[in-house]
Amino acid sequence: EIVxxxxxxxxxxxxxxxxxLSCRASQSVSSNLAWYQQKPxxxxxxxxxGASTRATGIPARFSGSxxxxxxxxTISSLQSEDFAVYYCQQYNNWPSLTFGGGTKVEIK
Amino acid sequence: EVQLVESGGGLVQPGGSLRxxxxxxxxxxxxxxxxxxxxxxxxxxxxxSAISSNGGSTYYADSVKGRFTISRDNSKNTLYLxxxxxxxxxxxxxxxxxxxxxxxxxxxxxxxxxxxxx
Numbered sequence: 001e002i003v004x005x006x007x008x009x010x011x012x013x014x015x016x017x018x019x020x021l022s023c024r025a026s027q028s029v030s031s032n033l034a035w036y037q038q039k040p041x042x043x044x045x046x047x048x049x050g051a052s053t054r055a056t057g058i059p060a061r062f063s064g065s066x067x068x069x070x071x072x073x074t075i076s077s078l079q080s081e082d083f084a085v086y087y088c089q090q091y092n093n094w095p096s097l098t099f100g101g102g103t104k105v106e107i108k
Numbered sequence: 109e110v111q112l113v114e115s116g117g118g119l120v121q122p123g124g125s126l127r128x129x130x131x132x133x134x135x136x137x138x139x140x141x142x143x144x145x146x147x148x149x150x151x152x153x154x155x156x157s158a159i160s161s162n163g164g165s166t167y168y169a170d171s172v173k174g175r176f177t178i179s180r181d182n183s184k185n186t187l188y189l190x191x192x193x194x195x196x197x198x199x200x201x202x203x204x205x206x207x208x209x210x211x212x213x214x215x216x217x218x219x220x221x222x223x224x225x226x
């Protein structure tokens with residue numbers, strides 16, 4: 001099983017600042033990496049797939065990068081609605097899809 | 109509008125059974141693999157089970173293998189999860205999820221809550 005490790009577990013950021021979230025895979029997943037956003041009491045929402053492609057309707061302030069085993073999600077200027085938990089997920093070997101443990105982005 | 113609506117959650121005693129359903133609309137249900145993903149209170153996301161588009165192949169996490177059964181009825185645009193021998197650790201919100209042609213999870217239902225407790 002491919003293990004996904006996210007860091008940090010919690011990120012404290014002020015509105016308007018940049019947030020950088022990391023995700024590492026225990027073995028290469030090529031670019032088969034997705035990011036999801038989850039707000040309290042809501043289902044996760046797809047943000048990024050293919051490591052760097054924004055899903056429909058996702059603002060340009062969200063960007064993804066990386067390939068192989070190291071990935072990054074960057075939120076260029078945090079808005080109030082961006083404070084949430086973010087999960088990475090590899091889908092390189094369906095159906096064995098694995099999630100990272102999540103990064104909570106909180107208001108500083 | 110693409111939509112997934114789960115139902116069937118509730119309170120069940122340890123050792124009991126429950127069947128979850130997921131009604132799909134707004135896309136050609138029979139063309140896509142589907143998943144169940146769960147989230148225990150205050151925890152992260154966990155893959156539970158998957159099924160191929162025609163239902164011919166099914167997959168399970170080790171934690172539920174032998175206890176849960178995934179199935180689908182493409183004529184009714186509905187996904188199911190039959191859960192038996194339920195344990196306290198199965199307590200979670202269960203999400204029905206559609207995967208894309210490339211297998212990332214592109215559409216999520218709102219979830220249904222399963223509580224296993226005496």
